[in-house]
Amino acid sequence: MEKISITKIQALMLGITSITVTGHLLFIPVIIVHAGRDSWISLLLATIPAMLIGFTVALLSQRYQGYSMVEYSQIILGKWFGKLVVFIFLFYFFHEATISIRGLGEFYTSAVTPRTPIMVFLIAMLVLAGYAVRCGLEVIARTNQVILVTLIPIGILASALTHKDKDYRNFLPILEDSFGPVWDGTLPIISLYSSIFVLSMIFPFVNDTKQLKRYSIITMIILIMMFVGPVTGVVAIYGAERAQGLYFPTFLTLRDIEIGALQRLDILGILLWSLGSFSKVTLFLYAIVLAIAQLF
Amino acid sequence: MFKLRNKTKQPFSQNTKNLEEQQTILSELDENIKKYKEIFGDKSDFSVRYIQGDSFKLAIVYIASLVEKDILDQHVIKPLNNQLQQSTDTIDKIILSTNKIKDLTNQEDVIKHLLQGHSVILYDGKTMAYAADTEGGERRPVSESTTETIVRGPRESFNESIMTNIGLIRKRIKTPKLKVNKKTIGKESNTSIAVLSIDGIAKTEIVEEVITRIDKIKIDGILESLYIEELIEDPKRYTPFPTVFNSERPDRIAAGLLEGRIAILVDGTPVALLVPATMGLFLTSNEDYYQRYDISSLMKLLRGFCFLLSIVLPGLYVGLLTYHQEMIPTPLLVAVTGQREGVPFGIAIEIAIMELTFEILREAGIRLPKTVGAAVSIVGGLVLGQAAVEAGLVGQATVIAVALTAICSFTAPSYNIAITARMIRFILLLLSAVLGAFGLIFGLLFLLVHLNSIRSFSVPYMSPLVPFHKEDWKDLFIRVPWRYMKQRPDEITNDNQNRKR
Numbered sequence: 037m038e039k040i041s042i043t044k045i046q047a048l049m050l051g052i053t054s055i056t057v058t059g060h061l062l063f064i065p066v067i068i069v070h071a072g073r074d075s076w077i078s079l080l081l082a083t084i085p086a087m088l089i090g091f092t093v094a095l096l097s098q099r100y101q102g103y104s105m106v107e108y109s110q111i112i113l114g115k116w117f118g119k120l121v122v123f124i125f126l127f128y129f130f131h132e133a134t135i136s137i138r139g140l141g142e143f144y145t146s147a148v149t150p151r152t153p154i155m156v157f158l159i160a161m162l163v164l165a166g167y168a169v170r171c172g173l174e175v176i177a178r179t180n181q182v183i184l185v186t187l188i189p190i191g192i193l194a195s196a197l198t199h200k201d202k203d204y205r206n207f208l209p210i211l212e213d214s215f216g217p218v219w220d221g222t223l224p225i226i227s228l229y230s231s232i233f234v235l236s237m238i239f240p241f242v243n244d245t246k247q248l249k250r251y252s253i254i255t256m257i258i259l260i261m262m263f264v265g266p267v268t269g270v271v272a273i274y275g276a277e278r279a280q281g282l283y284f285p286t287f288l289t290l291r292d293i294e295i296g297a298l299q300r301l302d303i304l305g306i307l308l309w310s311l312g313s314f315s316k317v318t319l320f321l322y323a324i325v326l327a328i329a330q331l332f
Numbered sequence: 333m334f335k336l337r338n339k340t341k342q343p344f345s346q347n348t349k350n351l352e353e354q355q356t357i358l359s360e361l362d363e364n365i366k367k368y369k370e371i372f373g374d375k376s377d378f379s380v381r382y383i384q385g386d387s388f389k390l391a392i393v394y395i396a397s398l399v400e401k402d403i404l405d406q407h408v409i410k411p412l413n414n415q416l417q418q419s420t421d422t423i424d425k426i427i428l429s430t431n432k433i434k435d436l437t438n439q440e441d442v443i444k445h446l447l448q449g450h451s452v453i454l455y456d457g458k459t460m461a462y463a464a465d466t467e468g469g470e471r472r473p474v475s476e477s478t479t480e481t482i483v484r485g486p487r488e489s490f491n492e493s494i495m496t497n498i499g500l501i502r503k504r505i506k507t508p509k510l511k512v513n514k515k516t517i518g519k520e521s522n523t524s525i526a527v528l529s530i531d532g533i534a535k536t537e538i539v540e541e542v543i544t545r546i547d548k549i550k551i552d553g554i555l556e557s558l559y560i561e562e563l564i565e566d567p568k569r570y571t572p573f574p575t576v577f578n579s580e581r582p583d584r585i586a587a588g589l590l591e592g593r594i595a596i597l598v599d600g601t602p603v604a605l606l607v608p609a610t611m612g613l614f615l616t617s618n619e620d621y622y623q624r625y626d627i628s629s630l631m632k633l634l635r636g637f638c639f640l641l642s643i644v645l646p647g648l649y650v651g652l653l654t655y656h657q658e659m660i661p662t663p664l665l666v667a668v669t670g671q672r673e674g675v676p677f678g679i680a681i682e683i684a685i686m687e688l689t690f691e692i693l694r695e696a697g698i699r700l701p702k703t704v705g706a707a708v709s710i711v712g713g714l715v716l717g718q719a720a721v722e723a724g725l726v727g728q729a730t731v732i733a734v735a736l737t738a739i740c741s742f743t744a745p746s747y748n749i750a751i752t753a754r755m756i757r758f759i760l761l762l763l764s765a766v767l768g769a770f771g772l773i774f775g776l777l778f779l780l781v782h783l784n785s786i787r788s789f790s791v792p793y794m795s796p797l798v799p800f801h802k803e804d805w806k807d808l809f810i811r812v813p814w815r816y817m818k819q820r821p822d823e824i825t826n827d828n829q830n831r832k833r
Binding site: 171303307 | 768770778784785800
């Protein structure tokens, strides 16, 4: 087998794409349901735990250089207990991959092409992800680089185009129900950010792990920033009460764009989530395959 | 079983080889000539001229169709005729005044040189011979390229003679570091090919890899450089994308050599190969470097956009109109569907028919003589298109979409990549006809993964886009002025990346 080597930027870019896109699609509704108009405070509160998670992943990979999560768990915790922990993680990865693939399918069947059976999307996505995994980590990393570079301008464009409809008075009053709901909103964000742990499977292939901790923390901060736009945007446009009842609020903001001849930019949203979900599914599938191979 | 067959075959082939090598040149001149006549056939273009001196006798043998008569007369026969009084021993190769003279000792060499257009001088009473380079035959002059035309820049293009072609490159890169590695390939055709690279710029591993792959070639004849191209491609994975670049412009090949690429010239064809080839190379026209940087940057962007459009447009059109009408602004939707009133086919069928018609017209136009070709395009383009719309068989918007796709596909500077785009276009069309936007995105993602998995001689096909190389982006989507372009491509060149020294 050829020696795989990717750069740390490539690895972290994989993390960014996979968390951002499913986060926007599936987690933002959850956050808004819990925290309502104070969602942005939940997001801010999640900064510290998110950075801690990023730090931990990088630290472990730096300590046990060249070892993946599967291998160092067994070194740290002993053979049997380590295997148990790995097993739990394996299920977690599986769960994440399943959720995002199902999320994409649901998105398509409910918002884009309602008459197509969901199985079509699921199978197509799995075939695609399987093909990418078969091509290897380097290919996945490079593909994801292209994807992320196209996604970020689209995201910024979407956020800029919706600016007209935003009404920031929707955020008032702040902390009406005290901190309770805000905490509830923080938890899903943290759980979302913990899926960065999947990177522990690919950090061993990074060619240069110097300053990995710093890069990892910066990645988490970038991730937080990428959520600020959509979380505040949805509430600012629809108001807390209406936003809570929407299935795919971030998609709807795109759909409702109307500036002159520019209207109905759903296609941008579809592009965003398809590409992003592909990255995430591929990354997790790769992690699962690698973990199973290393475990048994 | 396979092993067994190999074992039985090998000693046999070795034996025959040894036998041939043992055939030395006979000292008896008449015997010798008789032998060659037997080999080439008595009534063939194999010719002999005897020269009888005072104390010696010699014969000049050559293949009439391969030699240049003037050179033979002026530089071989005339000098020999002037030396009729000399004895055999003093007649030496010094008196011959051709380009290249070689000593031959065995018969196999004699035959080889005869077939290359050399004249061989055989002496009575000597077991050795001289081969004088009198290569000739008809040859097309160096003329303007008809397939790769440009507005500004050198006009020369390669012709069919490998020596002329190497010369055209050497004229542009005047350095002893330009290494030419000549080889002969093809069991029957004995085509000479040359591997060119610049020492200290090209990566040594890639040069070696190219040479080993060429050495592995086993084929009876090579008539065009495509034979080589297919035989040295990465065999691991199928790809519709070309991984070997070709051009018939010496300046293009020279530019590639200066970037650290390796050129392969093949005798008998004006098309030279360049490896490793990346996606960017196929979407670059040489004129990008001959026009001012601002306009050529814009042209590069435009061309990239057109290439994408030529792949995506039919699929997008079908996908939007069949599945996602809500995404089209209402007035436009009304206009398009209004025109299609009474069109009997679905939109996917309609566009597939039109695309297919276009492909047929294009193929017909290529094969026809130039004078008739124009007529075909008029009949096909104007009459057929107009009539189809007026008869209500296709909508006007469909014709526009197909025409736009076609025009976009013509902007690709390399014919190879345009062909690939043609094939992919139909696949994407099918996918979006079945699944709408998802199908299109699925197809594009598949394409992206596939493109990233291809390598051309160990260089990732999509580099420098990904893996990301900051310096090389200066020459990817745009072209920065030459004064800022300081480095050669990262993945291709070895450590010597500095362009200016």
